[in-house]
Amino acid sequence: MNSNQPISPVISQQTHIRWVTWFRRASIFVLIAASVLVGMLQIQAPQPVGNDAPADQFSAERALEKLKVIAKDAHPIGSARHTEVRDYLIAELRQLGYQPEIQKAKVISDFAKESLDLSGNIENIVTRIPGTDSSKALMIAAHYDSVPEGPGAGDDGAGIAAMLETVRAIQAGQPLKNDLILLMTDGEEMGLLGAKAFIQEHPWVQDIGLVLNFEARGNKGPAFMFETSEQNGWIIQEFMKAAPQPIAYSLIYNVYKLMPNDTDLTKFKQGGLPGMNFAFGMGLDAYHSPTDTPENLDRSSLQHHGEYMLNLSRHFGQLDLSEVRQEDRIYFNVFGWHMVSYPQSWAIGLIALGVLLFVLTLWHGFRQHRLTLSGMVGGILIPIGSLGLVYGVITLLWRFIPSNLSRDRYMDILTKSHISVYYLIGLLAVTALITIGLYRWLSRYVRTENVWASILFLWLLFGVATAFMLPGGSYLMFWPFVFSLIGLNISFRCREGRWTWLAALFAVPGMVLITPIFYLVYMMMTLNMAGALMTVVALASTLIYPVFSKRLSVRRHS
Structure with a gap:
């Protein structure tokens, strides 16, 4: 064979096309992976x-030095160890120069039933630090009792230890204008007993302008602000100014309101006090267990609690707290x-704008002969079918897990992240196979841009529903929809078959917003919600549908 024989132009062109195709696919994968990583970077302490x-x-x-004393052993209400913790906290506050008081009361929980005695003699530890020119007092709250099953380093020793370190740091800096009330509640684990007693009986309740409550549901992860009082607009804006590492989502708050969970802030809000609730919630295997020890507590979680507590105390401690209520915010x-x-009132206006933009997009697509009504009607069946199929398959698949494992092993899967992550990866792989396979198969029969427009119509419907029913979560539907809509409009001006990367590019904002919500729900609600979690993944994947499309030809397909 003659080595000088020229390479066939056809072969050279085919090789070039293969390399371009490979590079394009690799770039899309990197883009999506990077957007997921950016979303995950929100969840850090x-x-x-x-x-x-x-x-x-x-x-x-x-703070950990204090915590090692507080959470040395379990100290439930009524125990001898509980008395020791109470005395230690009083001694620490007196050593700082304060005059703590003990509020004693006999309380019956609102959650008590005939078959369950939820009552007790509580001893709240209450301390008031006078300000230089107080409008209304700022109150920091956490509970110092634990469950009988564990020492409670995370729940809620971390909040108590952070409180001691916070007031020590405040004492070393500039004095606050507002009075600062420290409330270490008792009997929280028995049904919010101490918080109930404080609201109903303590005379300082009328002096309080804002409450910062600290909790935990695990022993690691970042602390995030997961609940506020109603009319939180001013509080949220000031929170964003003051917190150096804020993590908060109005969607989480809206969903939390629909759940039966309660903390001391529930009682404070019922008593008319505005406030915010903070917690870290990863490491569920330690929650209410013997492993909830100071040694197992994530130091970063404790630091995050303290960063919130100290910076917000200094910020709100200098502001006029006479009237803090303002329109709710997303x-x-x-x-x-x-x-x-x-x-929050913008939610309706934004979704109305979204409807207008979608109508203009349809006009644009029809005018460019890139959309057809019949194609869109057929196209909407693809995302609906995908979501339904993923939910059904994953739900049925997950039902087999507990039936074939011991209860202890199943609980390990739910609460231990180093075990559950493998099951999560498996479920994600099944979800990817279902969605990609379905898209690849059905894209033979429906033109890609018709399906893309149909998908965005589905997102718009979800946006309308959340704007009216779950306004705090409307951003999660609206902004991915708007950015993807921009990509669709640009695609109408591009040469067919050369624009699939636009779907991935304009899906980035959606991936960035959805990823942390998915991760938080997975970590805090566990894989018991596998069907719902994977349906969220399937919904997010619809934003990059054109990447998986089999064909694009308008002449062969509707």
């Missing part, structure tokens, strides 16, 4: 600070600890 930190800063290591993280918010 600050690095813990050591004992050598300046006196006016919060140190997780200094709020969410976008990049890391950077947040955006806007009035």
Whole structure:
């Protein structure tokens, strides 16, 4: 064979096309992976600070020294160890120069039933630190009792230890204008007994302008603000100014309101006090268990509690708290600890704008002969079928798991992330096979842009529903819809078959917003919600449908 024989132009062109195709697919994969990573970067806690930190800063290591005493053993209400913890906390506050008081009361929980005695003699520890020119008092709250099953380092020793370190740091800095009330409630684990007693009986309730309550449901992960009082507009805006590492989503708050869960803030809100609730919620295997020890507590979680507590106390401690109620706001993280918010009333106006933009997009697509009505009608069956199929298959698949495992092994899967992650990966793989396979098969019969438009119509319907029924979560439907709509309009101006990357590019905002919500629900609600979780993944994947399309030809397909 002659080595000087020229390479066939056809072969050279085919090789070039293969390389371009491979590069394009790899770029799309990197783009989607990067957007998921950016979304995950929202869910992080600050690095813990050591004992050598300046006196006016919060140190997780200094707080941990207190926590080792508080959570040395289980200390449920009524136990001898509980009395020791009470006395230790009083001694620590007195050592700082304060005059703590004990509020004693006999309380019956609102959750008590004939078959379950939820009552007790509680001893709240209450301390008031006078301000220089108080409008109304700021109150920090956490509970110091634990469950009988565990020492309660996370729930809620971390909140109590952070409180001691916070007031020490405040004492080392500039004094606050507003009075600062420290409330260490008792009997929370028995049914919010201490919070109920404080609201019903303590004379300082009328002096309080804002409450910051701290909780935990696990022993690691970032702390996030998951609940507020109603009319939270001013509170949210000030929170965003003051918190150095804020993590908060109005969707989580809206969903939390629909759940039967309660904390001390429930009682504070019922008593008319505005406030915010903070918690970290990963490491569920330690929740209410013997492993909830100071040694197992994530130092970063403790640091995050303290960063919130100290910075918000200093910020709100200087503001006029006489009237803090303002129109509710939608709020969410976008990049890391950077947040955006806007009035909740905008949800209706934005979705109305979305309807207008969608109508204009349809006009644009029909005018460019890239959309057909029949194609869109057929196309909408693809995302609906995909969501239904994923939910059904994953739900049935997950039902087989507990039936073939012991209860202890199943609980390990639900609560231990290093075990559950493998099941999560498996479920994600099944979801990907279903969605990609279905898209590839049905895209032979329906033109891609018709399906893309139909998918966005489905997102628009979800947007309308959330704007009216779950306004705090409307952002999760609206903004992915708008950006993907931009990509669809650009595709109408592109050469057919050369625009699939647009779907991935304009899906990035959606992936960034959806990823942290998915992860938080997975970590806090566990894979018991596998069907719903994977349906969310299937919904997100509809934004990149054209990437999986089999054919694009308008001449061969409707």
